[in-house]
Amino acid sequence: MERRRGFGRDRFLPKPVEVGKEYEVDIQETSRRGEGIARIKGLVTFVPDARPGEHVKIRITRVARRFAEAEVVKEAETEEKEAEVVKEAETEEKEEKE
Numbered sequence: 001m002e003r004r005r006g007f008g009r010d011r012f013l014p015k016p017v018e019v020g021k022e023y024e025v026d027i028q029e030t031s032r033r034g035e036g037i038a039r040i041k042g043l044v045t046f047v048p049d050a051r052p053g054e055h056v057k058i059r060i061t062r063v064a065r066r067f068a069e070a071e072v073v074k075e076a077e078t079e080e081k082e083a084e085v086v087k088e089a090e091t092e093e094k095e096e097k098e
Contacts, residue, residue, distance in 0.1 A: 016041035017060050017068050027054045038070075045070050 017023065017040050027036035027050045036050030038058070045068045047058055058070035 015063050015068070016043050017045070017063060019060050019063055022057055022059050022073055023070075024055065024057050027052050027056065040068070043068055047072060 023040055025038035025040060025045065025047075027038050027047060029037045029052055031037050031046055033046075036047040036052065036054065038045045038047055038050075044066070045058070045060070047056065047070050050056055050072055054075065056075050057073045059073050060068055060070045062069040
């Protein structure tokens with residue numbers, strides 16, 4: 001009679017992320033090492049130099065069994081702010097011409 005262990009059933013399930021792919025995430029909390037923690041479909045993702053409350057675009061650098069590691073590509077909020085600044089500058093140029 002073979003004894004089966006209950007742990008490790010999900011060992012071979014595919015992970016919800018892949019190395020090199022980019023995702024937009026919200027940083028939810030801080031790890032003991034000071035890294036930001038985001039969750040992508042339940043998988044804990046550690047993001048260095050990120051703070052809770054930030055909305056950032058990340059690139060996955062490593063996928064382990066129970067977690068992933070990523071780097072910040074660009075702060076998503078910064079991207080939106082840059083677009084607003086460009087629109088404001090264009091509006092001011094149009095007003096000056098008139």
